[in-house]
Amino acid sequence: MANGILGTKTITQIGILVNDIEKVSQAYADFFGVEKPNFIVTDAPDIAQTEYRGSRTEARAKLAFFDMGSLQLELIEPDHNPSTWREYLDEHGEGPHHIAFVIEGMKEKITLLEGKQMALLQKGEYTGGRYAYMDTMNELKVIIELLENDK
Template sequence: MGIIDGKTICQVALVVKDLDKTVEEYAKLFGVPKPEAFRVPEESVAHTQFKGAPSKTRARLAVFDLGQVVLEITEPDEEPSSWKDFLEKNGDGIHHIAFMTDDRDAAVKYFEKNDMPVRHYGEYEGGNYTVFDSKEKLGTFVQVKYEPKK
């Protein structure tokens, strides 16, 4: 058993310049209503970090339900974030794929030991997410989501 069960994939995440325009295109393609956009919680709640430094990013997001996975679409703001950095380097594209974990500490230890340091971290109601700098080894960033059992 590895550090991540591949079957827990839960998210494909796209970064784009213009959230509203992209969301409109997917809603049309899928024939579903446009999902409501929301923002990353403010810094006091999200504790967002990019490359180890706190960030005030309040990027905008919208999410389409695709079954086992969601398509998360993010439009960065001007504050430092993994999304902004990716967009500036690559233009619109898929930023990461995300998996659930039951043991965040073990996941962080594994990625760090394998030269994939923490790139971006943030919290939301009910959980947290960690994006690892895995592009060189895994071809894309990988995110690990942890939601403590109540």
């Protein structure tokens, strides 16, 4: 198990929840001396097929990405609909939400983690792939996001 449960040990992304993506994006751009990225809005519910805690949700979010070498910083401003983003932001305030790994075999990895009492919180589709947030808070003290890109 050289690369552990996920088949990789490379953290691809750190996700941070924010209330005002424009303001926080500018703060990061100024801090790093880079251009502020434009934010995107997650796909509409019929495309994203987002499920939160086992039920469909209309949740969407504004996302801004900073590519920082081998690591991507993702800022997330969620809408008011039920999601792991909204729940975490409401309970904990702004700040780190997840670390992400690019994996292969999404269904198998979800099943494997669920077998270790790490529940699926939210999953959905994006152009070119899919994601899943796993509740690894008890064990790892952070949510893990799985990213699987189409080949």
